[in-house]
Amino acid sequence: MDATVTTQNVSGATVPVPMPMPASKVAARGVNVHYGAKHALKSVDIDIRENQVTAFIGPSGCGKSTFLRCINRMNDTIASCRVTGDLRLDGQDIYDRSVDVVQLRARVGMVFQKANPFPKSIFENVAYGPKIHGLATKRSEFEEIVEKSLRGAGLWEEVKDRLDDPGTGLSGGQQQRLCIARAIAVSPEVILMDEPCSALDPIATAHVEELIDGLKSDYTIVIVTHNMQQAARVSQRTAFFHLGTLVEEDDTAKIFTNPRDERTQGYITGRYG
Amino acid sequence: MNTIFLLCVLLVLSAVGYRMGKASAVGRQNGGTVRLHSLPSYYGYYVALWCGLPALLLVVLWTASSDWIVKSLVVSALPDEIRALPADKLSLVVTDIRNIAAGNIASAAATPAVQAAVDTYLNLAGMARSAMWLVGLAAAMFGLLLARSHVAPSMRARNRVEGIIGAVLIVCSVIAVLTTVGIVLSLVFEAARFFVAIPAADFLFGLTWSPQTAIRADQVGSSGAFGAVPLFTGTLLIATISMLVAVPVGLMSAVYMADYAPARVRSIAKPLLEILAGIPTVVYGFFGALTVAPFVREAGALAGLEVASQSGLAAGLVMGIMIIPFVSSLSDDVINAVPQSMRDASYGLGATRSETIKKVVLPAALPGIAASVILAFSRALGETMIVVMAAGLAANLTANPLNAVTTVTVHIAALLVGDQEFDSPKTLSAFALGLVLFAVTLALNILAMRIVRKYREQYE
């Protein structure tokens, strides 16, 4: 949790640390979420910067996943959920009537806590997104996208000879990387990851973390994790959520070394959570 | 009535046995100095069960077999020239004897020999009744006294009672197996008698079905009257039409209600479909004959087509409507069994609802849907009343849904409704048809269950 980790992380990547200040990709002002009578998220303000990895940390039930699911409106599938406030992607209100949720989700992809490949072949899993969005028409184009995406997810070498095998037959870590490949095949701008490594063993976790680090040059990544080491390893910015409020958000190094709020301090030093 | 009265008496005796057993157990405590192994009531139950159960079994057995015994005794007492009659004539005589004995009208005037047999019959039947009472009551008393003599404080009454009840439970579950055995045996046995007269190959592959010609006894087995192929094709045709209606409508209704319909629509539509499922088939048959068949015929006439008044299309259409709720509720189950994470994954990639359903949910649910379609098909094959009322008896070998066709079930019903002689191939052919129907539906059900089991494993 010291500065060296962060520096190492930053120097390994191509993005220079302090300057220039990356533009804000997603901006939230006063976002509130209610599940029926439950006030799950209270007035969240945050700027998520382009081409960086932002980590959301906090104890379970603190609202970090809820906020993540607001960004591509996955909460729409829950009938009792109500979102208010101002949440913008590239300056456009995500919850505006004119916004097309299908288009939004094409731009803001998502990787879930538990790997959920479709019960189809590996190839079809990856080709699914481009197919529905009409990003390719010819078989060769699909093959190209599938290869690129699987390479991008670091899975190509492992599966290139068995693309027609069912995706559900892969190991847990491979399945999760398949889900990441499936997400990037759509060419999103933002990728949301909801505790992507919580069901994986340490080796598979290392694989995925390495991958996330590599992806940030092309995508804006938001990752929810309950693992503070992971946040420290992969992210440039960290936001700490507690009881439905965003307590603080800052450079990862700062959060882990010198947090402003004592709740953050308590959490990262393991006093609760 | 007689038997029911006896059963009531046995019940009362058992109740007496309960009181006696309980009292005797309490009495032998020696005023509380000896501890009973079980609660006093268990000693009561013990005696009551010993009193009632064996007697009950005896009475049931007696009732079931006495008629058969009396009949064979009467037949053996008949004069030789009557006993020498062929089996079917003899059974007619026996029926007459029974009818006269019961005070009904017999088919022929009673000859002295028959009249004598009637007297014997009445005599024996009366004896059988008295003997039943005697045996039943004796068994009950014996059981009661025997069990009561067992009662002692040290007897493990509870364990013994539980042992008896456990045995009863097992017997009840075995009834289910016995039912299947009964079905299989009765079908196979009667069908075998049919296949003695008509070769199985002629039955299974013959192209003409007209069982009426076999009524005349000397024409039994005349050429090709029992070729069941037209019935098989008719059954398949109607079942296929019904599937063409029920599968798309049922499936799409299920999908619509699961993923599209507002809660209010769903809360109204679901019970309505349940009502559709609860309507008896005889009502569908009436609806088909009264409304749908004329409608189909007139619609055909408007289109310049000649439609038979009892067309396969009309029957299939009505049967399809009947099966819609069946398909939709089964599909609903399998669609809901597809994990939410699968939908989330698809929505997360920006798929629309229909894309998610068509490309993720339905393919994932496919085995389950296939199983429910198979079950629905098996049900369509075995459905009787709709086709009896809306399809008719014309055994045409055709694939044209506008013609009149008939089904296996229609002919089973037609051959067996009313009085029948159990020795003509005409009657027995119904059992051969039943055997085919049973075998095919059984195979389909087992196939569907296999698929469902595999499918469940996939998500466990």
Place this chain on the structure above:
Amino acid sequence: MTDMSVPAAPASRHTGPEARLRLEKRYASERRFERYGMAALSFAIAALFLLLWTILSNGATAFFQTHIRLEVHFDPATIDPDGKRDPAAFRQANWAAVARAALQEKFPEVRGRLPLRQLDALLSDGAQIELLRMVSADPGLLGQRREVWLLTSSDVDMIQKGHSARDVPEASRRVNDAQLSWLDRLAAEGRLEKRFNTRFFTAADSRQPELVGVWGGVVGSFLTLGMTLLLAFPMGVAAAIYLEEYAPKNRFTDLIEVNINNLAAVPSIVYGLLGLAVFLQFFGMPRSAPIVGGVVLALMSLPIIIIASRAALRSVPPSIREAALGIGASKMQAIFHHILPLAMPGIMTGTIIALAHALGETAPLLMIGMVAFVVDIPAGPLSPSTVLPVQIFMWADNPERGFVEKTSAAIMTLLVFLLLMNAAAIWLRKKFERRW
């Protein structure tokens, strides 16, 4: 890992005009799909309403029958020529002549054999029975004149109810012009009225549609279902308890299990074959008797009751069982004192639904001779009888227009019973619904 050549997410891919176009297409297909779904559901519901409408529009009128009010002279010369006032003699009397006399008195101008026969045909045979009943109940009526509402024939009834058209050529009508003019006269004098059809709820089968009633079928159904309940409920529950609580996991119990699932899907007509071959042929039980029907339906409902009962037993949480065993109850005590009572609402719901199913079942009962013409209300489980759905089937086979109405009304009766049973099941489920 970072050297891959995934394009750096050009925003235009998802926001440009081309994307817009693709999106519109996808939404069009989305709307189309939703419309298919809506159409499918609407089709199913429309079919239901068409069916119910067919039944209602044909059957609603059956609860009232057309009657004619006539002044009847209870002429002792015809009814009781011997003057003994003997009820047996009443039954032998020429009641047709009494009814005819009343009609002729009303229409004295009608002469000739054929017109008189047509005049007679206005009244049902039931009118005579009605007159007999009146005199048998009160012999004092003899020699008096009374205004009596007499039942009309079905043909007249159908015309009055509008089920048969008046405005078609005479040749294609079952009621001719003369009869129509008589009817109009009666109507103008207020002597023609539709009165409540009590007979429909008290009588059994008949050859004449205006005389039929469902009570015979209802009683037959009641006796049959009673038998079914008596057999299937205890056996089903016992089997479920054994399979759920006791059965070891071995090949034999597996066999029972597969067996039960299969039995639930065997076509009902096969049960009819079983009943015919085993109970009628082998055991020589009586034909057309509710007891045999009850046994056959019991075997048919057994698997359904077992499956429902097992589900109900399974839904009782293990903690209850453990609590009972923990305080020293025997396994059977735990089951009979704690688990079974808690599972009872579920078991009863399943049983009612199985019985409702059995109530509507027709095909297997045809095989065992319950398709008999039974004019009397069945007296007991051994007397020949029919059941409501079979009664419907037999009436539906009748081409007469009057029977269409009565069939529909019988269906309405059957549906009411089914509705009541299902409502009871839903009520039970709601009342005892428990969230563990």
